[in-house]
Amino acid sequence: MLSKRVLIIDDEETIQTVVQFGIKLAAGWEVLTASSGLKGIETAQAEQPDVILLDVMMPDMDGIATFKELQAHPEVQKIPVILLTAKAQTAERRQFNDLGVSGVITKPFNSLDLPEQISRILHW
Amino acid sequence: MPKPSQQLSAKTHQRQNQKRQLQPLLENLHDAIALINNQGNLIDVNKRACQLFGLSRRALMKRSFSSFLTAFERESFAQSLRSGQSLIGELCLCSADRVQREVEYSLTPNILLDSHLLLLRDISQRKADMAAELRRQRQRIELFSEVTLKIRQSLQLKEILHTTVTEVQRILQADRVLIYQVFANGTGKTISEAVLPDYPTILDLEFPEEVFPETYQQLYAQGRVRAIADVQDSTFGLADCLVEFVEQFQIKAKLIVPIVQVHPQALSDQNQLWGLLIAHQCSSPRHWVEFELELMQQLADQISIALAQAQFLEHLEEVVETRTAELQEVNRSLQQEITDRKQIEAALQQSEEQLRLITNAMPVLIAYVDDQQRYRFNNKAYDDWLGQSPDAIYGSHLAQVWGVDCYPQMQPQIEAALSGQVVAYENEIVLKNGNRRSVDITYIPHRDDQQLVKGFFALTSDISDRKAIERMKDEFISVVSHELRTPLTSLHSALKILATGRLGTLSNEGQQMLAIADDSTERLVRLINSVLDLQRIESGQVIIDRQICDAANLAIQAAEAMQALAQQHGVSLVTQPQSVSIWADADYILQALTNLLSNAIKFSPQGKTVWLTLEQGQSEVIFRVRDEGQGIPADQLERIFERFQQVDSSDSRKKGGTGLGLTICRKIIEQHNGRIWAESFPKYGSIFSFTVPVLE
Numbered sequence: 046m047l048s049k050r051v052l053i054i055d056d057e058e059t060i061q062t063v064v065q066f067g068i069k070l071a072a073g074w075e076v077l078t079a080s081s082g083l084k085g086i087e088t089a090q091a092e093q094p095d096v097i098l099l100d101v102m103m104p105d106m107d108g109i110a111t112f113k114e115l116q117a118h119p120e121v122q123k124i125p126v127i128l129l130t131a132k133a134q135t136a137e138r139r140q141f142n143d144l145g146v147s148g149v150i151t152k153p154f155n156s157l158d159l160p161e162q163i164s165r166i167l168h169w
Numbered sequence: 170m171p172k173p174s175q176q177l178s179a180k181t182h183q184r185q186n187q188k189r190q191l192q193p194l195l196e197n198l199h200d201a202i203a204l205i206n207n208q209g210n211l212i213d214v215n216k217r218a219c220q221l222f223g224l225s226r227r228a229l230m231k232r233s234f235s236s237f238l239t240a241f242e243r244e245s246f247a248q249s250l251r252s253g254q255s256l257i258g259e260l261c262l263c264s265a266d267r268v269q270r271e272v273e274y275s276l277t278p279n280i281l282l283d284s285h286l287l288l289l290r291d292i293s294q295r296k297a298d299m300a301a302e303l304r305r306q307r308q309r310i311e312l313f314s315e316v317t318l319k320i321r322q323s324l325q326l327k328e329i330l331h332t333t334v335t336e337v338q339r340i341l342q343a344d345r346v347l348i349y350q351v352f353a354n355g356t357g358k359t360i361s362e363a364v365l366p367d368y369p370t371i372l373d374l375e376f377p378e379e380v381f382p383e384t385y386q387q388l389y390a391q392g393r394v395r396a397i398a399d400v401q402d403s404t405f406g407l408a409d410c411l412v413e414f415v416e417q418f419q420i421k422a423k424l425i426v427p428i429v430q431v432h433p434q435a436l437s438d439q440n441q442l443w444g445l446l447i448a449h450q451c452s453s454p455r456h457w458v459e460f461e462l463e464l465m466q467q468l469a470d471q472i473s474i475a476l477a478q479a480q481f482l483e484h485l486e487e488v489v490e491t492r493t494a495e496l497q498e499v500n501r502s503l504q505q506e507i508t509d510r511k512q513i514e515a516a517l518q519q520s521e522e523q524l525r526l527i528t529n530a531m532p533v534l535i536a537y538v539d540d541q542q543r544y545r546f547n548n549k550a551y552d553d554w555l556g557q558s559p560d561a562i563y564g565s566h567l568a569q570v571w572g573v574d575c576y577p578q579m580q581p582q583i584e585a586a587l588s589g590q591v592v593a594y595e596n597e598i599v600l601k602n603g604n605r606r607s608v609d610i611t612y613i614p615h616r617d618d619q620q621l622v623k624g625f626f627a628l629t630s631d632i633s634d635r636k637a638i639e640r641m642k643d644e645f646i647s648v649v650s651h652e653l654r655t656p657l658t659s660l661h662s663a664l665k666i667l668a669t670g671r672l673g674t675l676s677n678e679g680q681q682m683l684a685i686a687d688d689s690t691e692r693l694v695r696l697i698n699s700v701l702d703l704q705r706i707e708s709g710q711v712i713i714d715r716q717i718c719d720a721a722n723l724a725i726q727a728a729e730a731m732q733a734l735a736q737q738h739g740v741s742l743v744t745q746p747q748s749v750s751i752w753a754d755a756d757y758i759l760q761a762l763t764n765l766l767s768n769a770i771k772f773s774p775q776g777k778t779v780w781l782t783l784e785q786g787q788s789e790v791i792f793r794v795r796d797e798g799q800g801i802p803a804d805q806l807e808r809i810f811e812r813f814q815q816v817d818s819s820d821s822r823k824k825g826g827t828g829l830g831l832t833i834c835r836k837i838i839e840q841h842n843g844r845i846w847a848e849s850f851p852k853y854g855s856i857f858s859f860t861v862p863v864l865e
């Protein structure tokens with residue numbers, strides 16, 4: 046599996062940490078972190094990661110708004126986005142799919158499984 | 170041959186001879202004769218005429234006949250005389266001595282040359298007699314009318330009879346007048362009497378049959394009247410015994426008329442003798458005159474009429490009595506009915522008051538609505554909530570009371586209730602203070618004896634507080650669940666990372682502890698997922714998105730998803746899919762199936778089999794999950810579908826169950842209008858089945 050660069054946007058520092066550790070341990074991928082939507086967009090623009098893991102529930106600018114903002118920027122709109130959500134319901138999953146995100150991973154998840162899940166979703 | 174003069178002389182002589190012969194004849198005639206000339210003066214009269222005019226013959230000569238007439242007759246007589254015709258008529262003649270006489274006259278004109286014959290007959294006496302007779306007749310009629318009137322003034326027979334005898338006694342000046350009633354056995358009795366004080370009374374005296382034999386009765390019945398002037402006179406043919414009998418009472422003369430009874434209902438027109446009206450003269454024999462007979466007969470007829478009337482009256486009284494008794498009976502039962510009704514009404518009123526008291530005390534809207542959607546009963550809550558008093562609402566249409574804000578939502582439910590369905594729904598209403606409230610409404614149809622819907626009972630309760638609490642609960646569960654997930658993710662991932670040993674090696678005990686922490690975390694995750702699922706389904710946030718899907722496909726997907734778990738537990742998972750199109754939300758049916766399969770696998774001993782089968786029914790597909798586990802006691806088959814109701818909680822905890830799986834399954838199936846149930850055969854296993862409608 047080729048090395049990938051993953052951007053995790055989540056206001057929870059512990060999530061950033063376990064995602065970083067898990068992905069590194071499981072696949073050895075590079076993980077970039079951002080603790081808000083705005084910072085995430087900046088990082089994405091600057092670093093051009095292979096995939097963005099985006100938390101839905103965030104203060105100020107939530108995941109949906111961040112995703113829409115990402116879509117509005119041509120230089121990042123092609124980067125696949127996978128939502129991380131505590132809302133695991135079928136109806137919500139459909140709603141997220143309709144937005145045009147690449148996939149949804151529900152919390153709680155095991156960060157060691159993330160590389161495999163991401164690869165399956167994005168057909169890497 | 171005699172000479173003409175001789176012949177004339179002979180004729181004159183002959184005439185004088187005849188005159189001489191007639192003279193005494195005419196002179197002594199009973200009628201008056203007078204000759205008058207053309208001027209109407211008397212030229213000759215006979216003796217009777219002198220008497221009539223009250224003057225001597227000499228004094229009458231040349232006297233005008235008219236001077237004896239009244240002024241009016243004088244003129245008409247002069248006219249008649251001038252006409253020269255024979256005349257017959259009546260005149261009123263006034264004699265010289267001022268005596269007026271009615272006379273009948275006949276005038277024969279020109280009986281001799283310029284002499285007219287006037288024959289006059291005095292009819293004064295005859296006229297006076299006639300007038301007297303007329304007067305007498307009128308008096309009798311008046312008397313009769315008077316008596317009849319007196320009789321008719323009463324309807325009481327006894328009084329009528331008494332009046333009759335009293336009046337007859339008075340008019341006839343008889344010594345005794347009585348009414349004798351004939352009985353059926355031939356005897357009889359005096360039942361009414363008017364008698365002068367000088368003579369013995371025979372009232373109430375019964376006559377033996379011998380004095381009034383059957384033959385007499387028949388004769389009287391045919392209308393015989395007996396007028397006996399003298400009882401001693403044998404020409405009247407009274408039997409000796411009867412003469413003897415009547416003499417006891419000093420009877421010298423008697424007059425007997427029958428009183429017959431006419432039977433209006435009788436087939437024959439034969440009259441029956443009821444009794445006799447008898448007048449006695451005791452002072453002397455008496456010759457009974459026609460008028461007396463007539464009076465007696467007429468009064469006897471009046472008695473007959475009175476009898477018929479009395480009989481009719483009696484009949485009428487009987488009828489009245491019967492009818493009165495009937496009416497009294499009717500009245501009595503009516504009174505009873507009224508009393509009963511009053512009691513019922515009072516009881517009803519009391520019960521209604523009680524009902525009103527109870528319903529008024531309820532903090533819910535209670536009403537009865539008729540089939541025209543008009544209020545027929547409302548409790549006080551209507552006043553408190555809507556500001557409309559029950560009195561004001563009574564008879565109002567629901568649309569009037571609820572207005573355009575609420576009525577449109579109510580209308581289909583009202584129509585359903587009036588078609589006979591029990592309806593329960595939730596609605597929002599606006600109170601008089603403008604507050605919106607959530608209400609739970611139930612309509613219960615009211616059917617009459619013929620099962621026709623006459624209206625419905627409406628119960629509306631305020632569920633706003635409950636709704637608010639439910640919302641808070643839902644929000645709380647939702648928030649808590651979400652908020653728990655993030656730290657759980659960190660915890661879960663951190664434990665997994667530690668377990669890799671890549672961050673340092675733990676002792677065996679340390680690894681054991683790590684495994685416990687990891688398992689518990691996973692269980693906590695499942696529990697939170699289930700709680701959230703259930704909360705969403707119950708709060709109605711879940712939208713079942715039904716589409717056509719293949720039941721076989723769902724079964725295969727579920728089996729595939731559970732295959733790993735089955736292998737882990739050493740259980741064989743067998744499916745017998747059957748292709749049937751169903752109308753369902755595939756994700757949710759899959760969730761229910763995996764849930765049931767996961768339970769079956771977890772509760773099956775190693776080496777056993779779990780079956781997932783499909784069966785197509787008339788309008789539904791039955792999904793069955795069968796295991797070979799230890800089974801479920803019969804009394805718990807229903808309970809297990811309620812939350813946290815595992816058969817053995819320690820056992821299920823060991824299996825990692827949350828206690829919410831079956832509850833979620835039931836909710837999902839109910840949302841699909843299906844049924845879910847469990848059957849169990851202890852020691853042989855259990856079958857969990859649910860239905861989903863097929864696509865029609």
